[in-house]
Amino acid sequence: xxxxxxxxxxAWVALVTVATVVIYIAYTMLVTEWRIxxxxxxxxxxxxxSTRAIDSLLNYETVKYFGNEEHExxxxxAAMRGYEQASVKSQTSLAxxxxxxxxxxxxxxxxxxxxxxxxxxxGTLSIGTFVMANTYLMQLYQPLGFFGFVYREIKQxxxxxxxxxxxxxxxxxxxxxxxxxxxxxxxxxxxxxxxxFHYDNRRPILTGVxxxxxxxxxxxxVGPSGSGKSTLGRLLYRFYDVTGGAVRIDGQDIREVTQExxxxxxxxxxxxxxxxxxxxxxxxxxxxxxxxxxxxxxxARMAHVHDFIMAMPDGYQTLVGERGLKLxxxxxxxxxxxxxxxxDPAILLLDEATSALDSHTxxxxxxxxxxxxxxxxxxxxxxxxxxxxxxxxxxVLDGGTVVERGRHAALLAMNGRYAEMWxxxxxxxxxxxxxxxxVLVT
Ligand SMILES: Nc1ncnc2c1ncn2[C@@H]1O[C@H](COP(=O)(O)OP(=O)(O)O)[C@@H](O)[C@H]1O
Ligand SMILES: [Mg+2]
Numbered sequence: 001x002x003x004x005x006x007x008x009x010x011a012w013v014a015l016v017t018v019a020t021v022v023i024y025i026a027y028t029m030l031v032t033e034w035r036i037x038x039x040x041x042x043x044x045x046x047x048x049x050s051t052r053a054i055d056s057l058l059n060y061e062t063v064k065y066f067g068n069e070e071h072e073x074x075x076x077x078a079a080m081r082g083y084e085q086a087s088v089k090s091q092t093s094l095a096x097x098x099x100x101x102x103x104x105x106x107x108x109x110x111x112x113x114x115x116x117x118x119x120x121x122x123g124t125l126s127i128g129t130f131v132m133a134n135t136y137l138m139q140l141y142q143p144l145g146f147f148g149f150v151y152r153e154i155k156q157x158x159x160x161x162x163x164x165x166x167x168x169x170x171x172x173x174x175x176x177x178x179x180x181x182x183x184x185x186x187x188x189x190x191x192x193x194x195x196x197f198h199y200d201n202r203r204p205i206l207t208g209v210x211x212x213x214x215x216x217x218x219x220x221x222v223g224p225s226g227s228g229k230s231t232l233g234r235l236l237y238r239f240y241d242v243t244g245g246a247v248r249i250d251g252q253d254i255r256e257v258t259q260e261x262x263x264x265x266x267x268x269x270x271x272x273x274x275x276x277x278x279x280x281x282x283x284x285x286x287x288x289x290x291x292x293x294x295x296x297x298x299x300a301r302m303a304h305v306h307d308f309i310m311a312m313p314d315g316y317q318t319l320v321g322e323r324g325l326k327l328x329x330x331x332x333x334x335x336x337x338x339x340x341x342x343x344d345p346a347i348l349l350l351d352e353a354t355s356a357l358d359s360h361t362x363x364x365x366x367x368x369x370x371x372x373x374x375x376x377x378x379x380x381x382x383x384x385x386x387x388x389x390x391x392x393x394x395x396v397l398d399g400g401t402v403v404e405r406g407r408h409a410a411l412l413a414m415n416g417r418y419a420e421m422w423x424x425x426x427x428x429x430x431x432x433x434x435x436x437x438x439v440l441v442t
Contacts, residue, residue: 001140009125009133013112017137020108021144027100028148032155035093039159042086047163049079058322094152101148105141112137174241174259182261186250187215188346188377190236196244197228197235205231207400208245211393215250218378220388222421223397229381232397233349236379238262249347267345269369271352273336275324280309281316283324283335287343295342303338304368305331330361337365341372348378355383362387385422394418 006014056063056072063072116133119125190213197206205228213219221229234240235247238254247254254262267287275283284299285291291299296316300306308331312318324332333354340348350369354362366387373380382388389408396404396411396418404411404418411418 001136004136005133009116009119009129013115013133016108016111016115017140020104020111021140024101024104024108024144024148027104028097028151031093031097031100032152035090035097036155036159038086038090038093039156040162042083042090043160043163045079045083045086049076049083052076052079097148097152101145105145109134109137109141174238176258177256180256180258183249183252183254183257183265185265185346188265189213189215189250190347190377190379191248191251192232192235192245193248194245195235195242195247197231197240197242199240204400206235209397209400209402210245211395211402211405213377213379214392215377216375217392218373218380218390220380220382220391220394221397222382222385222388222394222418225383227397228400229397230351233268233351233379233381236347236349237266237268265345266347266349267340267343268349268351269333269337269340269353271356273324273332275320275327275332275335277320277322279314279317279319280312280335283320284338284342287339287341291342296338299338299342302341302368302372303334304364305334305338308334329357330365333357333365334368337368337372346376348373348376350378350380350382352381352383354387385418385425396421 002014002018005017052072052075056076063069112133113130116125116130120127120130192209192211195206195209196204198204209228209232211219221232223229231240235242236254238247238259241255249257249262249265276286281293281296284296287299288295297306300309300316309316309318318326320326320332320335324335327335333356337353350373353369354365357365362384370390380388380391388394392407393405394408394411395402396416398417404414404416406414412422413419
């Protein structure tokens with residue numbers, strides 16, 4: 001374009017055109033760069049507002065218990081106001097960008113038109129040249145405007161995707177080793193060999209924990225709150241890697257097998273199970289996505305929840321509400337147990353699976369769990385000692401190590417930590433007026 005204009009008209013016209021293009025591009029890039037912070041602030045405020053909304057909606061019961069609806073509404077309002085301000089700034093700066101671009105193009109066009117018009121007046125240029133210059137400039141400026149638009153859109157989209165790129169470049173805590181094979185399950189023997197672990201290196205949680213759960217046996221772990229019992233489960237599931245020692249299943253270090261094969265063979269029943277806001281059928285079948293209705297029913301019977309489900313007006317099609325809030329604690333736990341049963345894992349991990357329940361329900365569910373644990377390697381983390389009296393071995397975890405181990409009767413006879421915990425729990429049971437002493441199996 002520069003050469004054509006120079007040839008057909010003169011060097012000045014060509015120079016003005018080039019200058020217009022250069023100024024336009026520089027202006028677009030500078031202003032777009034300057035606008036980035038508004039767009040970023042807008043995205044940040046947007047995600048802050050939605051995080052607050054989700055947080056207060058999920059915890060609506062807590063909000064109501066404390067009568068803090070006003071407080072939550074104000075917090076949301078403040079976040080929305082931040083979003084509003086940021087988006088107004090973003091829009092205003094966009095308008096500024098557009099106006100500036102239009103002004104630059106108009107000035108460039110007007111300058112060339114004036115120069116050619118002067119040429120016509122002076123008699124050095126023809127009207128045809130004037131029309132030609134105008135047509136050429138239009139052909140130039142239209143794509144230029146489009147370029148400005150595309151540049152801005154791409155920049156903006158890259159900013160919107162920034163968080164996603166950050167997330168993608170995040171290194172996972174736990175990664176499969178390149179030569180990882182699938183775990184070969186024979187009986188499901190678990191062994192912890194001198195396991196050391198810390199979440200934060202200033203505070204060790206486990207300092208040399210060793211134990212073995214022979215295939216098909218049950219080992220219980222008890223100990224004060226915060227002693228690292230659930231951490232044992234997380235290490236077995238490989239949510240974290242041990243910082244010393246090793247965890248093995250059937251002799252295979254779990255760091256050398258694929259996470260998928262490892263997790264496929266372990267079933268977990270945690271203390272606070274959550275269900276999906278779907279039907280009971282969906283929630284049970286979740287343990288095995290291609291399960292047949294007969295399998296779902298069998299699992300429900302194993303978890304002793306089938307009769308309860310059939311008594312509901314909608315049966316298996318009953319919706320459970322967010323996180324399962326339409327079911328009672330015991331019902332929810334039974335559905336969660338059915339979900340684990342259908343997965344049919346070789347290893348069962350019960351993490352205080354019944355400690356949130358009343359003692360009557362607890363006893364019933366413990367009985368179900370015992371049936372289900374039959375023939376599976378079970379690691380049972382318990383708060384109430386009465387639920388672990390018949391375990392094959394009981395470990396007392398405290399201060400990062402196993403301080404006592406043995407069967408219930410032997411531990412009582414030792415008259416140490418376990419015996420003390422047992423006595424304390426027996427006393428509090430009597431205080432509760434709950435006189436049904438647990439059965440002692442020795
Ligand atoms: N993700 C985490 N980051 C940092 N510390 C943690 C984390 N999870 C648990 N802890 C700490 O580790 C300790 C052991 O936790 P846990 O294994 O859950 O105890 P418990 O024996 O009660 O199940 C606790 O003191 C807890 O504060
Ligand atoms: Mg715990």
